[in-house]
Amino acid sequence: MGDAYSEVDDGGLRASLRGIWSSVAPAWGELAEQVDARGAELAEAMLDAGALVWGDHVLEIACGPGGLGIAAAGKVGPEGTVVLSDIAAEMTTIAVERAHRAGLTNITARQLDLERIDCPDSAFDKVLCRDGLMLVPDPAAGAREARRILRPGGRAVFAVWGPRDRNPWLGVLFDAVTAETGISVPPPGMPGPFSLEAPGALGAILAAAGFIGIDVCEISTPMTVESIADWWSVVPALAGPLARLLGSLPAELTRAIRARAVAAMADFATSDGYRLPGVSLMGVGCRPPR
Structure with missing residues (x-):
């Protein structure tokens, strides 16, 4: 059985991650509307917390298909201006195309590594990062870079996934993969969605x-789907390293993983589908004022 994680080592981790997210960019593009709808409440909370104003x-x-930046x-x-950036150029292409289709002219796109942001000091009034900081090898470096590129008094807003046991919409898939393959998800050394839980x-x-004036709060982000088929068509396709792993497995093993996940989701069944907590x-x- 091939292991899609086997390419990852200390020397090539960042390059591997870039390749992984580039490979799933088409799925993120196809599912962008669902991603936006699911994340609408979190996006609004982030924009409110960022206190964005006219001209910022x-x-x-880590923009992915760009829904948060488009709303900003x-x-x-x-x-004002919004720069949509991601480590995968394929993601920024999708994001800026969506922005242009929406008729927005104040958006540009750049390929940027959030741990080494190629922008001058004090370049931005606000920085937004949804579901990105927990997926890099050195999130502390990412936070320092965000502070550096903020003007004095500027504000950054980050969102990461909370505890794995409170996010069964994804946790049940991780558990099923490990139970059927023996592969730890994520593998040792690979940043994962719950690394900052x-x-x-x-x-x-x-x-x-x-940063100063720090505030951390919880935002409920449940996933509601009409069927197992709907869940399976979205979650595995978007799951970065896991999507690549699933694509490498024999069909019978993939079916066993799906069956195990389905059994675990029974507790979340409703009269019209499934409501999975998140x-x-x-x-x-904020960056301190001068």
Whole structure:
């Protein structure tokens, strides 16, 4: 059985991650509307926490298909700007195409690594990062970079997934893969969606990066689907490294994983489908004024 994680080592981890997210970009593009709908409440909370105003210059890092940054563009108006960025150029292409289809002219796109942001100091009024900080090898470096590129008094808003046991919409798939294959998900050394789930972890990273006025809160992010087929068509396709792994497995093993996940989801069945709990952690911090 091939292991899609076998290419990952200390020297090539970032290159591997870039390749992984590039490979799933088409699925993110196809499912962008569902991603936006699922994340609408979190996006609104992040924009409110960011206190965006007319004329702000905003950077979204790890933008994926760009839904958050596209929403931000409406807040800052034509006098403001939004830069959509991601480590995978394929993602930024999708994001900016969506922005242009929406008629937005204050959006540009760049391929940027959030751990090494190729932008000058004090370049932005606000920084937004949804579901990205927990997926990099060094989230502390990412937080420091976000602080560096903010103007004095600027504000950054990060969202990461909360505890795995409170996010069964994804956790049941991880558990099923491990039970059927013996492969740890994520494997040792690979950053995963729950890498910042520990109480206080996100706040500690922001404090160590030099942010002040830090606030971390929970946002409910459940997933509602009409059927198992709907869930299976979305979650595995978007799951980055896991999507690549599933694509490498024999069909009978994939069927066994799906059956195990389905059994675990029985507790979340409703009269019209499934409601799977989810929780995100939203952290806000400001760069100190001069």
